[in-house]
Amino acid sequence: MMTKKGQGRMTETIAVLFIFFVLILFGIVFYFKYQDVAIKEDIRESLASRAMETTLTSLFLPELQCSRGAAEPEDNCIDLIKMNNAMRVFKENQDKYYFDIFSYANITVFQKYPTEEKWTVYEKVKLNATAKEPTFFVVVLRNEASKESSESSETTFGYGYISVEVYR
Amino acid sequence: MALTKKGQIEITFNWIYILIAGTVILLFFVGLVYKQKVVSEEKLTTEVVEILDSILHGASVAEKTKNFVNTGGIADYTLQFSCDEGVSNYGIKDSGFQEENSVTPIFSLPSIQTSRLVFWSLPYKLPYKIIDLLFITSANTNYVFLGVNDFVNEFLDATQESDPFLKIATDSKNDIDEVRAGGNTYLRLIDVDGTHGILDNQQLPANLKDFDEERITAVVFKAAQSVDFFIVQNGRWKKTNFNPVNLVSLGGERDAAKYAAIFAGNDKIYECNMAKAFKRMQYLDEVYQGKVEDLIAFYVGSSVNNKDVCLISLTEPLLQTVLQRHHTSARSCVLEKKCGDLIELSKKIISINDNMESEGCVKLY
Numbered sequence: 001m002m003t004k005k006g007q008g009r010m011t012e013t014i015a016v017l018f019i020f021f022v023l024i025l026f027g028i029v030f031y032f033k034y035q036d037v038a039i040k041e042d043i044r045e046s047l048a049s050r051a052m053e054t055t056l057t058s059l060f061l062p063e064l065q066c067s068r069g070a071a072e073p074e075d076n077c078i079d080l081i082k083m084n085n086a087m088r089v090f091k092e093n094q095d096k097y098y099f100d101i102f103s104y105a106n107i108t109v110f111q112k113y114p115t116e117e118k119w120t121v122y123e124k125v126k127l128n129a130t131a132k133e134p135t136f137f138v139v140v141l142r143n144e145a146s147k148e149s150s151e152s153s154e155t156t157f158g159y160g161y162i163s164v165e166v167y168r
Numbered sequence: 169m170a171l172t173k174k175g176q177i178e179i180t181f182n183w184i185y186i187l188i189a190g191t192v193i194l195l196f197f198v199g200l201v202y203k204q205k206v207v208s209e210e211k212l213t214t215e216v217v218e219i220l221d222s223i224l225h226g227a228s229v230a231e232k233t234k235n236f237v238n239t240g241g242i243a244d245y246t247l248q249f250s251c252d253e254g255v256s257n258y259g260i261k262d263s264g265f266q267e268e269n270s271v272t273p274i275f276s277l278p279s280i281q282t283s284r285l286v287f288w289s290l291p292y293k294l295p296y297k298i299i300d301l302l303f304i305t306s307a308n309t310n311y312v313f314l315g316v317n318d319f320v321n322e323f324l325d326a327t328q329e330s331d332p333f334l335k336i337a338t339d340s341k342n343d344i345d346e347v348r349a350g351g352n353t354y355l356r357l358i359d360v361d362g363t364h365g366i367l368d369n370q371q372l373p374a375n376l377k378d379f380d381e382e383r384i385t386a387v388v389f390k391a392a393q394s395v396d397f398f399i400v401q402n403g404r405w406k407k408t409n410f411n412p413v414n415l416v417s418l419g420g421e422r423d424a425a426k427y428a429a430i431f432a433g434n435d436k437i438y439e440c441n442m443a444k445a446f447k448r449m450q451y452l453d454e455v456y457q458g459k460v461e462d463l464i465a466f467y468v469g470s471s472v473n474n475k476d477v478c479l480i481s482l483t484e485p486l487l488q489t490v491l492q493r494h495h496t497s498a499r500s501c502v503l504e505k506k507c508g509d510l511i512e513l514s515k516k517i518i519s520i521n522d523n524m525e526s527e528g529c530v531k532l533y
Contacts, residue, residue: 150466
C-alpha cells in the first residue's frame with residue numbers, strides 16, 4: 001500500500017511530466033505554424049518572381065519585338081503586324097510549345113493611344129487557381145500597316161501597356 | 169544509516185526513469201536536428217536550382233548579357249547539365265532535384281564544380297533573330313585556343329571584361345605542347361583549324377598527362393562549317409561525335425552558333441540545344457509568313473508611291489515560298505539533323521529584306 005508521501009511524489013512526477021509534454025506540444029505547434037507561414041511566403045514570392053519572369057520574356061519575345069534588320073531590336077516595342085500573326089501561332093502551338101514558356105498565364109496588350117484597343121496575345125487560365133499575380137509594363141506599339149501608313153508610307157506608333165497575369 | 173528496501177527500489181526507479189526519459193528526449197531532439205538537416209539540404213538544392221533557373225531566364229531574354237552567380241554554400245557540389253530529346257536537365261549531382269528546360273538552348277560542360285558561374289547570352293539570327301543562346305561557364309574553366317585567326321581575336325576581345333567577376337579565362341597558343349594545366353580546374357582546348365594534333369585515338373601530349381582526364385575537353389573547328397568534339401579516355405583523345413557536327417550560321421561577328429560549340433561540353437549537348445533553336449525557328453517562320461501576307465494585303469490596298477515596287481519585292485521571287493522552304497528546312501534540322509539549304513534560303517531572305525529597305529518599303533524584319 002502506498003504511503004501519503006509516495007502518492008504526493010507520484011502526483012508531483014505526473015504534474016512535471018504533464019507540463020513537460022505541454023511545453024513540447026506548444027513547441028511543435030509553434031514550429032509547424034512557423035513552417036506553414038514560411039511556406040506560404042515562399043509560394044507568394046515564387047509567384048511574384050514568375051510574374052516578373054513572364055513579363056520579361058514577353059517583352060523580349062522575337063515573335064513580338066520590333067526588329068531593325070541586322071541591328072539590335074528595339075526595347076519595349078511591339079510590332080503589331082507580327083503580334084497579330086504571333087497570336088495565331090501561340091494559339092495553334094499553345095500546348096506543344098508556348099505553354100513551356102508562359103505556363104498558366106494571360107498576356108494582354110492594351111493600346112491607349114491613338115485609339116483604345118485590346119489584344120489577347122496568350123491565354124491559358126488555370127481553372128482551379130488559388131492565386132493570380134498581375135504585372136504591367138508600358139510599351140510602344142509599332143504599326144507599319146496602318147491606314148495612315150497606306151497613304152503616307154510613314155510608320156505609325158502608338159503606346160499602351162502589356163498586362164501579364166500568372167496563376168497558381 | 170542503512171537504506172531500507174523501499175528506498176533502494178525508489179532510487180533505482182528514479183535512475184531508470186531519468187535514463188529512459190532522457191534517452192527519449194535526446195532521441196527526439198536528435199531526430200529533429202537530423203530532419204532539419206535533410207530539409208535544409210533539400211531546400212538549399214532547390215533554392216540554388218531556382219536561382220539558376222531565374223538567372224537562366226533573365227540571361228536568356230536580354231541580348232548579349234553577361235551575368236555571374238557566386239555559388240557560395242554549394243561550391244563543393246558538382247552541378248550537372250545534360251540535354252536529351254530536346255530537353256535540358258540541370259541541378260546538383262546526385263541530389264535528385266533537377267530542373268527541366270525545353271525552350272532555352274543552354275550550352276555548358278556536362279559537369280561544373282565552381283565557386284562562381286558565368287552566364288553569357290548571344291542572339292542566334294538566321295537571318296532574323298530566333299532566340300538567345302545561353303552559355304554557362306565557370307571562373308575555373310580555361311579556354312585555350314590553338315592557332316590564331318580573326319575569330320580567335322574576336323573571341324578574346326569579347327571575353328575581356330573590366331569586371332573581374334565576369335571575366336572568362338582565355339588563352340591562345342600556337343602549339344598544344346605549350347599548353348600548361350595551370351591553376352584552372354577545367355581545360356577546354358579549341359583547335360581553330362584542325363591542325364594541332366587533336367585526333368581520335370591520338371595520345372595526349374606529355375604536358376597534359378597529369379591533368380584529371382575528366383576535366384579536359386576539346387573542340388576542333390574544321391573547314392566547311394563543321395566541328396568535332398573530344399574527351400580524354402585512358403590518356404588518348406576520343407571523338408564523341410560519329411559524324412561531323414554542322415555549324416548552321418551565317419558567319420560574321422559574334423557568330424552565336426560557333427560560340428556555342430566552344431561552350432558545349434560535347435556533341436550531344438550542342439546538337440540537342442541547337443535543335444531547340446531550330447524548333448523555335450519554325451514558329452518564327454510562321455509569324456513572318458503571316459507578316460508577308462499582311463504586307464501584300466496592305467500594299468494592294470495602299471496608295472503610296474512605291475506600292476508596285478514593294479509588291480514586286482514581296483512577290484518576286486515569292487517571299488512566301490522562300491519562307492515556307494526555310495520552315496521546312498528548320499523542321500528537317502530538328503527531325504533529321506539535316507538542315508539542307510537553310511543558309512542559302514536565309515541569304516535569300518536577307519537579300520529581299522535589303523531590297524525592300526532600299527526601296528523604302530516596310531521591311532520583313
